[in-house]
Amino acid sequence: xxxxxxxxxxxxxxxxxYQILFDDDLDEPNDPTNVDxxxxxxxxxxxxxxxxxxxSQRCYIESDDENLIGHYIVNIVIIKDRTFTIKYGPNNKxxxxxxxxxxxxxxxxxIKASRIMFVDVKVYD
Numbered sequence: 001x002x003x004x005x006x007x008x009x010x011x012x013x014x015x016x017x018y019q020i021l022f023d024d025d026l027d028e029p030n031d032p033t034n035v036d037x038x039x040x041x042x043x044x045x046x047x048x049x050x051x052x053x054x055x056s057q058r059c060y061i062e063s064d065d066e067n068l069i070g071h072y073i074v075n076i077v078i079i080k081d082r083t084f085t086i087k088y089g090p091n092n093k094x095x096x097x098x099x100x101x102x103x104x105x106x107x108x109x110x111i112k113a114s115r116i117m118f119v120d121v122k123v124y125d
Contacts, residue, residue: 002096004044006023006045006046006100008025009110010023017051018050022098024044043064046064047061047062059117060073061094062090067094068094074086074093078124079110079114079121079123082102083099083103086098
């Protein structure tokens with residue numbers, strides 16, 4: 001299991017497009033045309049996207065860790081107090097446990113979006 005800590009969690013919903021993002025909320029680059037500054041500003045992140053317009057069982061998962069990227073079926077999501085564990089891929093090939101900071105409102109939004117995006121969501125308070 002890969003364990004990651006992030007400072008922020010974000011839920012974005014636009015029509016049929018859902019996204020959950022965890023990152024460290026780094027500063028924007030001073031010069032957006034400077035590739036090195038842009039790459040340094042990205043930092044560590046983990047992103048899960050689901051598109052209901054073209055539904056399939058697969059989510060797009062992106063991360064600064066290239067080994068975790070791809071289109072996969074999410075088998076289970078377990079949400080505890082500020083911990084999001086996601087198991088995905090054939091035979092739960094990937095298991096990522098994410099600790100993050102969130103307000104109560106952000107936590108509720110994350111749980112709500114997760115229940116819509118994923119088939120098997122377990123929530124423990």
